[in-house]
Amino acid sequence: xxxxxxxWGENIHEQxxxxxxxxxxxxxxxxxxxALNEDATIAATTATLQEPEHGLSEERLASTDVLVxxxxxxxxxxxxxxxxxxxxxxxxxxxxxxxxxxxxxKVFKRLMGTPCALKWREAGERERVWVVNPxxxxxxxxxxxxxxxxxxxxxxxxxxxxxxxxxFISWFAGGEVFRSGLTWRRGAGNIFYFRPGHETYxxxxxxxxxxxxxxxxxxxxxxxxxxxxxxxAPNVPVEKALEPIVERGPKLHQAGEAGxx
Numbered sequence: 666x667x668x669x670x671x672x673w674g675e676n677i678h679e680q681x682x683x684x685x686x687x688x689x690x691x692x693x694x695x696x697x698x699x700a701l702n703e704d705a706t707i708a709a710t711t712a713t714l715q716e717p718e719h720g721l722s723e724e725r726l727a728s729t730d731v732l733v734x735x736x737x738x739x740x741x742x743x744x745x746x747x748x749x750x751x752x753x754x755x756x757x758x759x760x761x762x763x764x765x766x767x768x769x770x771k772v773f774k775r776l777m778g779t780p781c782a783l784k785w786r787e788a789g790e791r792e793r794v795w796v797v798n799p800x801x802x803x804x805x806x807x808x809x810x811x812x813x814x815x816x817x818x819x820x821x822x823x824x825x826x827x828x829x830x831x832x833f834i835s836w837f838a839g840g841e842v843f844r845s846g847l848t849w850r851r852g853a854g855n856i857f858y859f860r861p862g863h864e865t866y867x868x869x870x871x872x873x874x875x876x877x878x879x880x881x882x883x884x885x886x887x888x889x890x891x892x893x894x895x896x897x898a899p900n901v902p903v904e905k906a907l908e909p910i911v912e913r914g915p916k917l918h919q920a921g922e923a924g925x926x
Contacts, residue, residue, distance in 0.1 A: 674692055766862075786817070
């Protein structure tokens, strides 16, 4: 079966900025989804901030393998209940791909547990993205590096937890560098952050960027399915211990009582 993927877009700049609207007349989310759907193993649909529950109901997320997230102008408008819902699904095994300014999204901050801050400059700089982990599945089919002629600069220090893997590092014309492709695992879920994608430049029309996104969806997908047991904290009775033991000492909990949360 195809990898059930949702491309979530804030969908504000496309409605309010003429430059962005000209580059992405159907919205960035639809451009990204169309690129993903060029791969027959991916079935991508979209959701936006303006939809009820931001298009991310419990029922829809329950059948989602990978969620792709792009936001920028109004991170605060995302309902905290939806944020918790997404985090729960990532812990259960749903893949998450966070793009560009999504580094400040509630979802990404919730899962990283850090400020996720960085330096930035909007000057249409040339970005050279170096593939520093060429054997990684997300880098499949790429050369040693690729260039985006116009991009927003993001610079270190990027205040995120130490990643599981670094796939890409970017250099900008102004001299800054940035870890622009990072992976983590939270619970059973795979997370990938990919830096390129400023809305006033045609980054998501770039063939190499589209290849990275398709690779990332396939990497983030967990074919083992949902791992509901990750939320459980069972009280194991003495008589069910794997090896015989004798209960001793005072107890806080009664037999079978749930733990405190």
